[in-house]
Amino acid sequence: MPTKRPTPRVALLIESSRSYGRELLMGIASYVRVHGPWSIEFEEGDPAEHFPKWFSRWNWDGVIARVSTPAIAEILGDTGVPVVDLSGSLPDAGFPRIRSDEEAVGRMAAEHLLSRGFKNFAFCGFNGMDWSDLRRASFERRVAEAGFECQVFQKPGISPSSAEVDGEHHGELQERELMAWLKSLPKPCGVMACNDARGRQVLTCCREVSVPVPDEVAVIGVDRDEVFCELSVVPLSSVILNTQQIGFEAAALLARLMDGEATEFSSTIVSPVGVMARQSTDVLAIDDRHIAAALKHIREHACSGLDVESLLKVVPLSRSVLERRFSKILGKSPKTEILRVRLNRVRALLAESDLTLAEVAEKTGFEHPEYMSRLFKKKVGVTPGEFRRRSGSTGLPAK
Structure with a gap:
């Protein structure tokens, strides 16, 4: 009979009084629920202010921390166990880092x-x-x-x-x-x-x-x-x-390190959602009242299938004048702004809901999800499915 693998003992040194720290902890919890179990120790408050007394009582298999001071970096370095840093404030500390972009x-x-x-x-x-x-x-x-x-x-x-x-x-x-x-x-x-x-x-x-x-x-x-x-x-x-994803990725990296995988020092960045x-x-700082009205209409109706021809029915300008003023004031065309608003909404729905791609397309003004997916890949650099996986703090599959 194979020997039962011991449960890893992991310390989390993460300030938890703010939503950022709590979201990191939730991301770690999401990983452990699927890939654990781990024996985890943490406490409320900020370890940088009052380093926990319990840390020295145990032999740890790994640590996830926001390494914000040289003193903490020295303590963690002395343990000799894998450490994943969620701060990046001390790039010379020598720990692999995961942080926001x-x-x-x-x-x-x-x-x-x-x-x-x-x-x-x-x-x-x-x-x-x-x-x-x-x-x-x-x-x-x-x-x-x-x-x-x-x-x-x-x-x-x-x-x-x-x-x-x-x-x-x-x-x-x-x-x-x-x-x-x-x-x-x-x-x-x-x-x-x-x-x-x-x-x-x-x-x-x-x-x-x-x-x-x-x-x-x-x-x-x-x-x-x-x-x-x-x-x-x-x-x-x-x-x-995308804070929960940072926590999830940190836990996944620590698991590999505790398994003995040779992982070179690196810094991984996670993109924000929107x-x-x-x-x-909630204001438009534009002197041109027609362009201000156009931008307001785009914000409110871009995801309802709005196009430039429809916009011209709201703004009493010719297409050439509208596009010329848009370019002069905002450095972009009305069509580009409509697409930007729609794609931002796509990003939010992919990250925060379990809607299918067809449902996302419908809610953001795209007639065909295939076209939405091609455009998303072109503008964002990844497919909607990959973006959802990277934003997958909820563990939702791409659909």
Whole structure:
């Protein structure tokens, strides 16, 4: 009779008071439900603030952690067991990493604000924190590609080795400077906050200095933290990270490492899902009232089979004038914008529902799912089925 394989003992060192950490844990749980069992230990709170006393009591087979400080990296390195890092803040720590595609996050936020017609842009983050700086750099690049400049809140940052919650506390101390900065921005302005906590703070400061949101300042955050987004002064738009998939992929990688597979040091990135638009960006910063009306109609009706000919019935312009103004103001054609809105909806439905491809096509204005699939592959780079698998925190099969 073969020897029964012992259950791996795994430590999870993940801050769990925020939705991001909880979503990571849910992704790990999804993997373990199918491929376990594992004996798992974790606790509420932030290991970077209070490293758990129980960690030294056991011999671990593997660890999944957000390695945010050199002290944690040293402790984990001394264990000699496989470690998967979900932070990436310390690239020299030597652990394989899985994290969000921060470049795609910044670009997606910029695209959202550009689609609202903004010409003035700003970024508010936590200077010196790896993930915030990467999002800022990508946001700035996309804004520059569109021909605009980006103002950055430049209050001195924190040590890159500091914990995330320390960075947010540091940010709370800057509110007076943040209020002055918001008042000084050219208006109307589209502002990206590095995460929803920072976005909520920006919205609060706007209220304190009587800057109307979204009319003068539109704000988008990152994480889709429902508590922060819904309890903000104005409901906060947010880039949706594929956080459960990050946790799932981390657990799968750790399982391979614990099985002795030789895996070279690497960094794996997981693409964000899309944007959850709320009131904080529900505005069109366009002086041309006809183009503003066209964009509003596209947002509301793109998934109902809208085409350019139908759009011309709403906007009293000739096709050539409409396309010329669209290109001048937004750098794209009306047809391109219609397809962008529809494909964004396809992405969201693939990631968040178990609808078949035929049902997704029907709900997004595509007459034939085969055409939708070809167009999706061309624009996104993967098939709808592959995108759903990569977004498969719910474990739903492609249909």
